[in-house]
Amino acid sequence: MTQPELDITAAEFPQPETMQDLIHVLRRFGVNIAYxxxxxxxxxxxxxxxxxxxxSVFRETTAGELMRDVQGVGVDVFYYDPQTGSVYRLREDRQVFxxxxxxxxxxxxxxxxxxRKPAETPLEAAERAVREELQIEGELNFRHLGQRLHTRPSVSYPGLxxxxxxxxxGTMISPQQYRSEGYTENRDGLTSYFVWEQFSQDSQKAV
Structure with a gap:
């Protein structure tokens, strides 16, 4: 998909500070928030x-469209079972409002x-994600696997x-950090459920 070109920086585009500001910007660009x-x-x-x-930061494209810009991280979490030789990968199954x-x-x-939060590095955001969402303590080691840039209609905010x-x-957690039943996170009115799935019989194929 072609990435819409941005014609002004975030600093030049006034970011909404109040709900009234936000509604004004959304209406100005014809974003329907009815649903x-x-x-x-x-x-x-x-x-x-x-x-x-x-x-999240608002920007404007050269086509005059409102764009929500997000700097983020994705983390694949793995666990190696020494008894079976299997590698398991954690996945987010669902969210409940x-x-x-x-x-x-x-x-x-x-x-x-x-x-990512302002002034936070990608690595810092990755570690925060694992610790906050999974409530994991102890040492964590991360491997940077690449970068992905994409633009698409938002599922969270339709029309934007x-x-x-x-x-x-990617990170491989230890037996002490592993919970076979998975993990649950409660935040901002959402409960997220994470479950394990078998990834590979070969630990070398993981992180």
Whole structure:
């Protein structure tokens, strides 16, 4: 997919500071928020929080379209079972909103995905993602596996195109950090469920 060219920097584009500012910008660019907060979509309150925390930034393309810009990381989490010789990969199975809505996360290519905070390096964001989302303590080693840049309509915010610049990492956790039942994270009105799947019989094929 062709990446829309950006004609102004984030610093030159005034970022919304209040809900009134956000609604004004969205209406100005014709973004319909009627169905936000329904189905798999997040709410305008959640988007405003992302902008205020610097995790999402608004930009404008040369075509005059509003673009949400996200700097993020993806982390593949592996576990090697010494008894069977099998390697398992963690995947995010689903998210459940506090009102009971559920959205599948099977389309997420890595185990974890996380937005980078301002002034945070990709490696710092990767480690934070593992520790916060999985509540894992102890030593972690990461391998940088590459970078992915793509632009697509947002599932979280329908009608708003989003450009993702993602650094990809991999990590192999220890037996002490491994939980066979998987992991659960509660944050911002969402409960995320992570489960294990067999990846390979050969640990050399993992990280």
């Amino acid at each position: 936000w907060g329904e189905g798999e979509a997040k709410s305008e309150d959640q988007l405003l929080r992302e902008i205020q925390e610097g995790e 506090k009102d009971g809505r559920t959205r599948s996360r099977s389309h997420i290519p890595e185990s974890l995905s996380e937005k 195109n989003t450009r993702h610049n993602v650094d990809i990492f």
